[in-house]
Amino acid sequence: MSPSTEQRWTPTHGDPYRPVPYRPDRMPATESLARAAELRATMDRRRTVRQFSTDPVPEQAIRDAIACAATAPSGAHQQPWTFVLVRDPEVRRRIREAAEHEERRSYDGRLGEEWLAALRPLGTDAVKAHLTDAPALIVVFQQRYWLAEDGTKHKHYYVDESVGMAVGMLLSALHQCGLAALIHTPSPMRFLSEVLGRPVNEKAFAVIPVGYPADDCQVPDLVRKSLDQVLIEI
Ligand code: IYR
Numbered sequence: 340m341s342p343s344t345e346q347r348w349t350p351t352h353g354d355p356y357r358p359v360p361y362r363p364d365r366m367p368a369t370e371s372l373a374r375a376a377e378l379r380a381t382m383d384r385r386r387t388v389r390q391f392s393t394d395p396v397p398e399q400a401i402r403d404a405i406a407c408a409a410t411a412p413s414g415a416h417q418q419p420w421t422f423v424l425v426r427d428p429e430v431r432r433r434i435r436e437a438a439e440h441e442e443r444r445s446y447d448g449r450l451g452e453e454w455l456a457a458l459r460p461l462g463t464d465a466v467k468a469h470l471t472d473a474p475a476l477i478v479v480f481q482q483r484y485w486l487a488e489d490g491t492k493h494k495h496y497y498v499d500e501s502v503g504m505a506v507g508m509l510l511s512a513l514h515q516c517g518l519a520a521l522i523h524t525p526s527p528m529r530f531l532s533e534v535l536g537r538p539v540n541e542k543a544f545a546v547i548p549v550g551y552p553a554d555d556c557q558v559p560d561l562v563r564k565s566l567d568q569v570l571i572e573i
Contacts (some may be wrong), residue, residue, distance in 0.1 A: 344406045346417070352493060381515060383563070389463070390553040391473035398426070400516045401475055401549055408509035414497030420505050420530040423535050426475050433534050434546065435470035438525040442467060447525060461559050469501035469521055473548030478531055479506055480541040492540070502544050509547070519552050
């Protein structure tokens, strides 16, 4: 049986190893090359967007992108993530209010000169209109440990790495569906657990506004590292 986000998962802790055959069709090299080149060009067009249109988006595309993210590999296959899709304008307003409260303190000194200098080319500030303009927010939580129904705690492994991979796949999926996104990490993020009523084993990882860029959207004139600056071949 193949893993699928359609089946219901139940805890596998302590189960024996039960391998199943895996025989995907091998893609011809010419097709791999064509797809790789096209995907590279597509991903190069992805930009982090901070000015969103209030236009609605096809919501099933967001759910499908989250399902893609949830196929990410994870430490001991513990899948230590929860995605909260927030559309309710009142909840988004409360998140914005709390985030801006923290961001004002950050930009007014908590970040420090070096951090502010690093952010300057990005043009960010404490105003987070995207939290209420974008029609949806995906708030990603990491499950720091697993809380069994009888209340026992079990360790989760490589939680940061696992959730980071899932979020990377989420951004890729959203972009390939034509949706813009932003990884927003208000600091501290504890308020998100309170506003969204998440359990004690979960810790907020990022808030991801999703939507279309505003008509007057602008992005910084960034240059990505070239392949030879990031790739060493031996
Ligand atoms: N969390 C703040 C500051 C910020 C930090 C980094 I590192 C960024 O890449 C961007 C912003 C904010 O969201 O404005």
